[in-house]
Amino acid sequence: MTLDAVARLILDEAGDLRGRVLVLDDRGGALTQAVVDAPDGAVRAWCDDIRDADALPVGSGLSSPTDPAVRSAELVLARLPTSLGALEDLCQLAAASASPELRFVAGGRVKHMMTSQNDVLRRYFADVRASRGRDKCRVLEASGRLDVTPTWPRSRHLPALDLTVWAHGRVFNTNRLDAGTALLVDALERSLPRASAGSASGAGRALDLGCGSGIVATWLARRGWATTASDVSWAAVDSTRLTAEANDQQVTVVQRDGLGWAAEASLELIVTNPPFHDGAAKDSTPTLDAIADAGRVLRPGGEFWCVFNSHLPYLRTLAESVGPTSIVARDRHYTVTRSVHR
Ligand SMILES: C[S@@+](CC[C@H](N)C(=O)[O-])C[C@H]1O[C@@H](n2cnc3c(N)ncnc32)[C@H](O)[C@@H]1O
Incomplete structure (x- = not known):
């Protein structure tokens, strides 16, 4: 595992790695591995994204952000996320440590950094300072943990759908209704039959792929679909669980990547508002991979509903796959499509 410029600066600014170190959202696992390799390094790591969690050095990963190791951390290392909500989640997690000596050292590429990130840190820490820049990277170091009540997850009622939505700070659009999701649900409302116990397969089985706060999954469950919701993000699946509960709906929630985990011909319906970003970079690959796999997972006659930014080239892959x-x-801005599996 090679350390990139951001990880090298985080480690140099952190200095002494003795004591209890917690690494958050370590993409690729190199930062965690560097602490493992340091003399006297004792490290645990938590990644929201299951793909990052799977890449951590063996034995370092925590299965939940509520693990007691978070409360005992003395040094927290992280890459700065571009979303302020995600940074707020990380600060909240770091500030859950009971250690009075806690230091939070987070770094990123200068081109992705904003002064509003310092403002988020100042809500949780009395002292926040920025390092000198090096190799186009910079680190923010925070100490003097403040006693603040966690503000996430939090809920909002959406009158348009009569749904109460819960979300952690890093979840896509938090607890609000995204314009694309609104268009998708409106189209489903007009055209999707209610799942009926009288259909050939009994109650229809539906998947909300990339469920975020769980708006679509909870809406499907309320329409009678036996609904599963999946997402790569722990914050998303936890939010979906809370949203389903708040609306008295049964949704099976799983933290998974794409569709590879789903059994062949196991679903009558897949609905998705898929990602086209991977961190700060635009990337449609996970979505195109999921579309390519959807035919395997759907039963013949099953439907794949999707909303996406109209400039994205999904139509051909949907029709072919x-x-x-x-x-x-x-x-x-958005296009909603319905594909019927042959
Ligand atoms: C545009 S958001 C939509 C969220 C929600 N369905 C909504 O409409 O508000 C896309 C979601 O897909 C999730 N996601 C990204 N890559 C994924 C992957 N490879 N497999 C499953 N979910 C993924 C993201 O974490 C995010 O929650």
């Missing part, structure tokens, strides 16, 4: 595809709704 799933089946005949029609546009069921479109506005200035």
Whole structure:
């Protein structure tokens, strides 16, 4: 595992790695490995994304952010996320440590850093300072943990859907209704039959792929679908669980990557508002991979509903991989498609 410039600066600014170190959201595991390799290094790590968690050095990963190791951390290392909500989640987690000596050292590329990140840190720590820049990277170091009540997860009622939505700070659009999701649910409302126990397969089985706060999954469950919700993010699956509970709906929630885990011909319906970003970078690969796999997972006649930014080139892959595809709704930004598996 090679250390990139951000990880090297984080480690240099952190200095002494003795004591209880917690690494958060370590992409690729190199930062955690460097602490493992340091003399006297004792490290645990927590990653929100299951793909990052799977790449951590063996034995270092925590299975939940509520693990007692978080409370005993003396030094917390992290890469600065671009989303302020994600940073707020990380600060909240770091500030859960009971250690009075706690230091939080987080670094990033200068081009992705904003002064509003310092403001988030100042809500949780009395002292926040920025390092000198090196190799186009910079580190923020925070200490003097403040006694603040956690503000996430928090809920909001969405009158348009009559749903109460819970979300952690890092979840896509937190507890608000995204314009693409609104267009998708509106199209489903008009065209998707209610799942009926009288259908050939009994109650229809549906998946909300990339469930975020669980708006679509909870809506599907309320329409009678036996619903599973999946996401790579722990914060997303925890939010979906809270949203389903708040609306008295049964949703099976799983933290998984893409569709590879789903059994062949196991679903009548897949609904998704898929990602097209990976951190700060635009990346449609996970979505195209999931679309390519959808035909395997759907039963013949099963449907794949998707909303995406209209400029994205998904139509061809949908038609080729799933089946005949029609546009069921479109506005200035988004397109909603329905593909029927042959
Ligand atoms: C655009 S958001 C949509 C969230 C939610 N369905 C909504 O409409 O508000 C996309 C979601 O996909 C999740 N995601 C990203 N990559 C994924 C992958 N490879 N497998 C499953 N979920 C993924 C993200 O964590 C995020 O919650």
